[in-house]
Amino acid sequence: MTTPQDENALLPATRRALLHRIAVAQNEGRTPSLTAAVARGGEIVWTGARTSVDGHAPDGDVQYRIGSITKTFVAVLVMRLRDEGLLSLQDPLEKHLPGTSAGAATVAQLLAHTAGLAAEAPAPWWERTPGSLRPELADVLGDNPGLHPGGRRFHYSNPGYTLLGALVEELRQDPWDRVLRREVLEPLGLHRTGPDPVAPFAGGWAVHPWADVLLPEQVEDLGRMAPAGQLWSTSTDLARFALFLARGDDRVLSAASLAEMRTPAAPPEPGDLASGYGYGLGMQIQYWGERQVVGHSGSVPGYLANLSLSVADDVAAVVLVNSISGVPIATLGADLVRIVAEAEPRIPEPWRPLPEVDPATLALAGPWYWGTQAFVLRLAPEGGVSLDPLAAGGPRRSRFRAAGDDAWTGLDGYYAGETLRAVRRSDGTVSHLDLGSFVFTRTPYDPAAPVPGGVDEGGWRGLKQGDELTAGA
Structure with missing residues (x-):
């Protein structure tokens, strides 16, 4: 050793x-x-x-x-x-x-x-x-x-x-x-x-x-x-x-x-x-x-x-x-x-599990979508989180520190100083994440979340040959 x-x-x-x-x-x-x-x-x-x-x-x-x-x-x-x-x-x-x-x-x-x-x-x-x-x-x-x-x-x-x-x-x-x-x-x-x-x-x-x-x-x-x-x-x-x-x-x-x-x-x-x-x-x-x-x-x-x-x-x-x-x-x-x-490249610190975790924050971990762009929210030490694009070289990668219940403040990147909030419904379940007015949902354009501009009632659809590429068709 x-x-x-x-x-x-x-x-x-x-x-x-x-x-x-x-x-x-x-x-x-x-x-x-x-x-x-x-x-x-x-x-x-x-x-x-x-x-x-x-x-x-x-x-x-x-x-x-x-x-x-x-x-x-x-x-x-x-x-x-x-x-x-x-x-x-x-x-x-x-x-x-x-x-x-x-x-x-x-x-x-x-x-x-x-x-x-x-x-x-x-x-x-x-x-x-x-x-x-x-x-x-x-x-x-x-x-x-x-x-x-x-x-x-x-x-x-x-x-x-x-x-x-x-x-x-x-x-x-x-x-x-x-x-x-x-x-x-x-x-x-x-x-x-x-x-x-x-x-x-x-x-x-x-x-x-x-x-x-x-x-x-x-x-x-x-x-x-x-x-x-x-x-x-x-x-x-x-x-x-x-x-x-x-x-x-x-x-x-x-x-x-x-x-x-x-x-x-x-x-x-x-x-x-x-x-x-x-x-x-x-x-x-x-x-x-x-x-x-x-x-x-x-x-x-x-x-x-x-x-x-x-x-x-x-x-x-x-x-x-x-x-x-x-x-x-x-x-x-x-x-x-x-x-x-x-x-002699730097030897990384040993991975260790977090000493404690807030269950409410843990429930937020995983994929979120801004429109169709996929992000992942990960937990960090001392109640912090990170929000990273899944696409290689994707934009707007940021870390956040805890700023109270269901709130975090951006530390770097595009969202430095901005507030990330978990918005909950009346029953306590999470509706969406709000980040500087951007709405992140659990699925792309989640119809159950208040997406700005709304979501087409017809939902997602395929396109057969000869169909018109017209919104709402």
Whole structure:
């Protein structure tokens, strides 16, 4: 009998394939050092590194700057505020942080980069100049921060996340990084993650494009822009963070709220649509073939970082390098996920019967018909149900959570947020299911159910050769 630890352990061939992939990336990308980690089944199952930091191979404890992965941490803080009822994602920023020139943008738009704000702060280049040059939000936004109508298009905005950091500070009355330490890093055990480097850490380098020589990169405190890319972390800390993003932790953020963050929230640009790129609430969403990979990449002068997570495969990968060019960081992260997922497919959880079942709900299980389209209602844990089309590739597949007697609320798909109800006759028997005004019956066009438009009294019929194809004939 295998234990969960045995099931998670990687085979030697998989470990070698992972090492080969990062070795090729470090060699071809000409980066001074590279460290990586893979997690699955709730634990870190592999770490690897190439070349050296301070004379030794960088292990999972060496810090690198992670750039825009900082945004995902900030988004978690904002979602915590939402879940506590301190704000709504539809609130305009002005409601909680008055006086900015971007006050009409909603919290959701800022999280999803659809507020129409500029991509960068006004010159000089904020990643290579001291944050003291931008002491106020007005210095970050500039004179004309709005480039596009809010909510109309995806336009990545670093200043937008500066505003979200300021929003956290306003509602918590504490610096955002201190809130992050207290509410996220400490509960998750991410002790090597923070706004400032703590030895051992990797220095950042520029690699000459046409010669194998290096130039040290300067490291700046980003000041007001810090929520867009200030954090330092390690491969093992980020792997633990990836496990949290997949499963949730009620001390920090629920699995349901994290699933919301992983859901596309921004309309893709045409080029992004072709490449399978989207954005949720603080999380990038990419499709590599049929595999959905969520997470985030980051870059600041001297560093590249990537966190890639396939929830379906239960595999996450982290890659950190100390140069800003040469390594296709998102492709590398997705490749590490793919290597594990394809070489060692996820072992499903054992099937187990439900611990208890409501007889009234059980009586609803089985086939239902919307007109002539066949669906099946199945019971799910904790009183939930699913309604799935029987035809392969059929539309409108949804899961529902219990919402009282004979009622369920849609969780995803076409019916997300809609109410499914079992409508009963006066004698208590079920007449039909009502779902957003759609009537589902036990037989196609059941004449005993109140089908909108009614059912022809002549019923179902055959058609002999020469008969007219006329309704009511």
